[in-house]
Amino acid sequence: MSSSVETLEFQAETRQLLQLVIHSIYSNKDIFLRELISNASDALDKLRLESLTDSALAETTDLHISLEVDKPARTLTVRDNGIGMTRDDLVEVIGTIAKSGTAGLLEKLKESKDNATEAGLIGQFGVGFYSAFMVADKVTLRTRRAGTDSGTQWESDGEGTYALQAVDGLPVGTSVTLHLKPADSEDGLADYLSESKIRQIVKRYSDFIRWPIRMAAERTDADGGSSRETDTLNSMKALWARPRSEVTEEEYNDFYQQTGHDWLPPAATIHMRAEGTFEYEALLFIPSQAPFDLFSRETKPGVQLYVKRVFIMDDCEALMPQYLRFVKGVVDAHDLSLNVSREILQHDRQIAGVRRRLVKKVLGAIKDMQSKDAERYAKVWAQFGRVLKEGLLEDTDNTETLLGLLSAASTHDPEKTTTLREYVERMKDGQDAIYYLTGETRAMVENSPHMEAFAAKGYEVLILTDPVDEVWVDRVPAFDGHRLQSVAKGQVDLAESADDGKETDADRTRREQDFADLLPWLTSTLSEHVKEVRLSSRLTTSAACVVGDAHDVTPTLEKMYRAMGQQIPPVKRILELNPAHPLVTALRTAHDSGVDDPARAEIAELIYGSALLAEGGDLPDPARFTRLLTDHLSRTL
Structure with a gap:
């Protein structure tokens, strides 16, 4: 029994995104199946996890993903018996993209000229469901949330609206039916009803999914008769659980590209097994290039946590510090409770030990790269050096290692x-x-x-x-x-400390005596801006520069604090003069000869302002500085 149909509009940004996904990607359309299978796998993981604390939630003895082809109807269905969704879930997850932060993808897709990059962006932003519209002119989704009695049907042609309808009698889980466009080589549309094509995509992108991916296939017997048998298309082998000697580089790369949503192979692979009081396996990857959202506040470490091959959580912050958030991979622990929470993880001594070892392994891999493959190390540092330097602020245990890198x-x-x-x-x-x-x-x-x-x-x-x-x-x-x-x-x-050009004590004393009257006067005249005026030994051609005391906050850091809303007292700095510069010697002569104070004071302001501008600083009063400069220039002509 079904209820009346409710028609809703997509959020404005979602409509733009759908049009860009449908019309701007001209190759690698195969990723739509990778993304739908990934979503189905996530739904199975969530049901398995929730069933650990609620055994009556739904049946979990045969969790799987099914691919169903209907050639006469030109439909391909991806079905799972996972957690499912409610009506409100559908509106929130599919009708809007604001909550997931995906709005930034719009500009990235507009700017991108590379098809592979565009397709990769879809995966990075987690909007894989929308990729279905690259190959389908209508998508029908039917779902029922575990623990609820009724289901919901969602349907859209991707143009601007979607229809919702309550449906009774649906099994727990989700089915996504794609009403496929005709195969078209010019548009990069393959025959996605072809068994061989589907097998190829699953093998390429989803072979390591831990749940069976099944499909009914035609079989011809020796007598020429045909029958349909259900095949499992993926190996379901946990790559990290296999000995390193049995895994090929191609398998590592495929696994990384699948889990990390990256089209490039990783710069380094770390495969490790820890045995003893706390056993775990880890398969980590250092990417070849930084994701564009590396410095977003929402970016979290990309390491997944499994317990005995049962998925626990994505982006496990307890396993990797923030400054290594670019590292991707999997950690599979043997001895943690399956219903462990994020809060418990943060304080778990065993997890803290795993984290310390993982960090040392990652930094050690970069160090090996530095000593054995300078070119690859240089590329990795160019991509992630700015993030690694954050470790010097938060990871005192590895300061020396980070400085060495x-x-x-x-x-x-x-x-x-x-x-x-x-x-x-x-x-x-x-x-x-x-x-x-x-x-x-x-x-x-x-x-x-x-x-x-x-x-x-x-x-x-x-x-x-x-x-x-x-x-x-x-x-x-x-x-x-x-x-x-x-x-x-x-x-x-x-x-x-120089071998030549050494200044004698007599030279220094004579120089200081020459400026004994000018420096106190300048310090008093510029007291609003500086705490001291002194002679410089760091200048050779400029008249002056502004410096700080050894422990002063730099002007740039001062600006950064204020930009973050942290108000700190203004720091007065030191004005250093080049005693050999003609402008400085002329000012000293004018001061010693008693030229009127206003003119000398204006020259002092100009020297200070010029020093600020030379270091890229901000003038306290740009209009006054400009007026003083033009007045003095006009008097010299």
Whole structure:
């Protein structure tokens, strides 16, 4: 018995997404079956999990997925006897995409020119159900939630509306019937009613699904008679449970691409088995490229947890720290309770031990890559280095390992990055610090006034341009006994450790005496902006630069805190002057000769403002600075 039909409209963004999926993907349409089977497998996992605490929920002795072909009707049905859905579930899961964060896919699909990339995006966003409309002009879904008495039918042509109808007598589970478009080689539409084609897709994408995928197939006997037999299309072999020696690289790659929704093979595969008081198997993958949502707040570690091959949860945060969220794979524990909750996992000592070992294995794999395959390591660091550096903020147990993996641009070679170990090996005699400078871009760092003396004297400086660099450099005191020192902080006197050009004490004393009157006056004049004005040994061509004390928060970090809503007191910095610059010597002469204070004060403001602009900083009053600059320029003409 069925009720009246209710017609609803898709959410606006869902309509856009459907049109892009239907009309923008021109190859790899086979993924529709991979996605529907994956959804069916998830439904079986959920029923099995819920039945552990509610044995009366539904029958679980023969959980499976069925593929049914009706050639005269041109339909392909994917059926499961899993958890099922209610009417409200259908509206929430299929009628809208906002909750899953899929709206961002719209722009990605619009921007993408690569078909493989587009198809991969579907999997990454978890909107596999919509891929059915690439091959079908109508989709009928019938479902009944375990523990409920009535079912629901959902039907749509993917154009803008969908119909809902209550249906009695449905079995527990879900069936998705695709009313297929005609096969068309120009549109990339294969004959999805073909048994061989279906077998090929299941083998390619779903061979490792733990539930049997069954299909009735025609059989011809020796006498020419025909019959229909039900075949299981997938191996159902848990790849991680097999000895590594029995698994081929192709099998690893297939498993990764299926579970990680990636079209590229992984950069590294980690297959391990732990035995003893707590047994588990793990199969982890380091991807070759970063997903576009790597830095989204919603992104979670991509490791699935199984217990004795029974699915427990996706994205198990207890197994992998946030800074390794790009790692994909499976951990199958033998001794955990099947009904373990996320809250218990967070505090489970055995899981914490597994996590520590997994982290060491992942970092060890990257370290091996660094020593044995420099090119592959460089690609992995380019994709995930920014995330790995987050570990320097949260994983004190592995600080030394992470520092050893760190690769950064430097002034040594504009074409290549360098490790800290390589930097230390190139340090000058007598140099005890690893010098670095943070900034928004390499060009801004290289052109910074702070770099002038270091470049002139041949000191290598690390160029750090990731936002996280502003934070971790203050958390890490040293590497291999050498402190990390910003060239924009503290006192720098390279002449004392240089082999030539050494400044004598008499030279320094004479210079300080020459500016003994100007510096206090400048400090007083600019007291609203700076806490001190002093002479610099880090400048060779610029008139001035702004620096911080050794433990001051950098201006960039100050901005980051404020952008996150954390208000911190403004930090006054230090203005350093180049005593050899004509503008500075002219100002000293004017001050010593008693030129009127307003003119000198304006020059002081211009010097300070120019120093701020040179490091990419923000002027306190841009309009006043512009007016002072134009006034003084006009007087010189």
